[in-house]
Each structure stands twice: as C-alpha cells, then as structure tokens.
Amino acid sequence: EAQVTQNPRYLITVTGKKLTVTCSQNMNHEYMSWYRQDPGLGLRQIYYSMNVEVTDKGDVPEGYKVSRKEKRNFPLILESPSPNQTSLYFCASSPTGSGRYNEQFFGPGTRLTVL
Amino acid sequence: AQKITQTQPGMFVQEKEAVTLDCTYDTSDQSYGLFWYKQPSSGEMIFLIYQGSYDEQNATEGRYSLNFQKARKSANLVISASQLGDSAMYFCAMREDPNTGNQFYFGTGTSLTVIP
Numbered sequence: 001e002a003q004v005t006q007n008p009r010y011l012i013t014v015t016g017k018k019l020t021v022t023c024s025q026n027m028n029h030e031y032m033s034w035y036r037q038d039p040g041l042g043l044r045q046i047y048y049s050m051n052v053e054v055t056d057k058g059d060v061p062e063g064y065k066v067s068r069k070e071k072r073n074f075p076l077i078l079e080s081p082s083p084n085q086t087s088l089y090f091c092a093s094s095p096t097g098s099g100r101y102n103e104q105f106f107g108p109g110t111r112l113t114v115l
Numbered sequence: 116a117q118k119i120t121q122t123q124p125g126m127f128v129q130e131k132e133a134v135t136l137d138c139t140y141d142t143s144d145q146s147y148g149l150f151w152y153k154q155p156s157s158g159e160m161i162f163l164i165y166q167g168s169y170d171e172q173n174a175t176e177g178r179y180s181l182n183f184q185k186a187r188k189s190a191n192l193v194i195s196a197s198q199l200g201d202s203a204m205y206f207c208a209m210r211e212d213p214n215t216g217n218q219f220y221f222g223t224g225t226s227l228t229v230i231p
Binding site for chain 2: 031033035040041042043044045048050056058059088090092096102103104105106108109
C-alpha cells in the first residue's frame with residue numbers, strides 16, 4: 001500500500017529534551033515536506049526537500065532541523081523543544097513535475113506536546 | 116502577504132444543498148497549481164481536487180468542482196449535493212512554479228458543517 005508513515009503519532013515531552021519525528025514514504029517520491037498545523041493558522045511549511053541531500057527552509061524553520069540521507073526518509077529533529085512547538089505535525093511527499101503529479105500525500109500526523 | 120486567503124472560518128449548509136468555499140491566492144508566477152484538501156475530525160489530510168494555472172477548463176472530481184477565475188486569482192471549491200460526511204475542515208493550497216520555488220502554501224481553512 002502506498003503510504004507516508006510517521007512515528008510517533010503522539011508525543012509528550014519536556015522543554016529542552018531533543019526529539020526526532022520520523023517520516024517514511026514508499027512511493028519513490030522526490031519531494032518531501034514537513035508542516036505544522038495550529039488552530040487558526042492552517043498548515044505552515046517548516047522544511048522541504050527536493051531530493052536526497054537537498055533541503056530548504058519553509059515559512060517556519062526556526063527551532064527545527066531536517067536531513068535527507070535516503071530518498072524514502074525525512075526525519076524532523078527538534079534539538080531543544082519549547083512549548084511554542086506544541087502542535088500537530090504532518091509529513092508529506094509528492095513526485096516532482098508539473099500538473100497533477102504535484103499532489104501531496106500526507107502522513108497521519110504527529111501530535112506533539114512540549115511541557 | 117498571505118499567499119492563500121480563505122475568508123470563511125466557518126460555514127453551514129443544509130444536507131443535499133450546494134456550497135461554495137472561497138479561496139483567493141497571490142502569486143506573480145504564470146505557472147502554478149491549486150489544490151483543495153479535506154481534513155475530517157479524525158485528522159488525516161485528504162486530497163480533493165487540483166487545478167493547473169494553464170488548465171482552460173474548471174476541474175471536477177465527482178461532487179467537487181473548482182471554480183477557477185484566473186484574472187481574479189480565485190479558486191473556489193464547490194461541493195454539490197452536500198452530505199453529512201462532508202462536515203470537515205477544508206484547506207486551499209498552492210504550489211508555485213518549481214523553477215522559482217518549491218514551497219507549498221496553505222490557507223487557514225474553512226470549517227464546514229452539514230446540517231441534516
């Protein structure tokens with residue numbers, strides 16, 4: 001089954017404790033991305049990657065890191081989480097190119113709470 | 116400036132009626148893509164419909180259609196014959212020309228409630 005998986009689905013942590021949210025896709029997509037969703041703000045892009053070893057900042061990259069060492073994986077790293085990073089996080093992937101192929105496939109989401 | 120604007124935080128529609136969810140966008144690119152996603156209360160993001168900037172006809176997918184007015188930079192979603200299962204958050208999104216940037220932009224969403 002074609003899918004994007006994220007782990008963990010739920011996480012409660014404390015300020016300053018480094019954490020990683022994993023994201024993996026099995027569709028051989030070049031493009032992968034991380035979003036955070038907050039009430040009233042919609043989805044905001046954190047980082048995206050066009051391919052292996054190529055990453056770029058989105059609109060809200062502060063406090064986050066990413067890496068793309070393999071095509072299928074795109075982990076999100078919070079080195080020193082703070083309460084304002086409490087949010088719902090989505091990973092997504094899509095093939096590159098124009099037209100319908102730009103559709104993004106989303107993971108199930110990770111709900112993160114930082115105390 | 117907001118790239119995607121959805122001005123209706125919440126909407127109500129009677130079951131079996133049609134409803135239009137508004138979306139305006141801001142870009143100077145000639146080539147771009149517009150998307151609508153549905154997010155039910157369970158939280159997953161479901162792709163609904165896509166419109167390319169060069170597509171001459173409005174996109175349709177079953178009960179969903181996209182009213183694309185390029186000169187006005189609007190991409191409204193029309194849901195015909197609303198069903199109770201259509202109650203959800205709806206997000207409009209845009210991807211600009213990959214030659215100029217590779218970001219996706221989402222609006223703040225519209226919460227649709229279908230009334231029996």
